Amino acid sequence: MLWDDFLNSDYHDWRGGDRSEDRLDKAGWLDQWLGEHHLSVTGRPTEEEMAELKRFRAFLFDLVKRLVHGSEASRDDIRTLNKLLAGGPVVRQITGSAGGYRLETQHFSTPVEWPQVMAEIAASFADVLINGEISRIRICDNPDCLWVYYDNTRNRSKRFCDDKMCGNLMKVRRFRARKKSSEI
Ligand SMILES: [Zn+2]
Structure with missing residues (x-):
């Protein structure tokens, strides 16, 4: 989805190393991301637009963090989202054919x-x-990772962005921590 890809542009090195990076600053990443979501944009963001994008991202991550902890979106949150929504007038069109109509949003x-x-x-x-x-909105349980995703599993049990990566890493860390405390 567009919104979680946007949040994850603030990439954290999930192994806890020094490979964290802000992918909004990478032209290649921006092009690919926008391409995947069929958005064709007029050139690179200006300095001011980039600052706004990052403010929006910080706001959205804060909101997601609160939702993950069981809070609800506040009136201010909704007001902020509505202000952002007002920046994009769109045209709606019915596409498809009988039996499979879709309402499509066009610019x-x-x-x-x-x-x-x-x-x-x-x-x-x-x-x-x-x-x-x-x-179902989640932030990866690995504190070094913080990847945001939507948990599509039936029993809502997905604690890590990726069980093979963050899941295993945290298992190893827990194992080491236990071993250490039993050695003392
Ligand atoms: Zn993760």
Whole structure:
């Protein structure tokens, strides 16, 4: 989804090393991300637009953190999201054919400006808030990782972004911690 990809652009080295990086600053990452979501944008963000993107990301991560801990979105949160949504006027069109109609959101013109990209991100998050299950939003349990994802498992048991990576790493860490304490 657009919103969690956006949050995960603030990449943390899940092994606890020094490979953390802000992927919004990487032109290649931006191009690929926008391409995957079929967004064609007018050039690179200006310094001010980049600052706004990062403020938005910090706000969204803070909101997700609160939701993960069982709080609800506040009036201020909704106001902020609505302000961001207002940056992207769109046209809605019915596409598909009988039996498989879809309501498709299109932009007035492409390429789009950065405020419209932010509106799209806000809309993708709003969709989860309205149609999804907030209790399925997760932040990886590895404190070095903090990857944000939507838990699609039947029994809602997904504690790590990836069981083979963060899951195993945390298992090894717990094992070592136990071993250490039994040696004392
Ligand atoms: Zn992880």
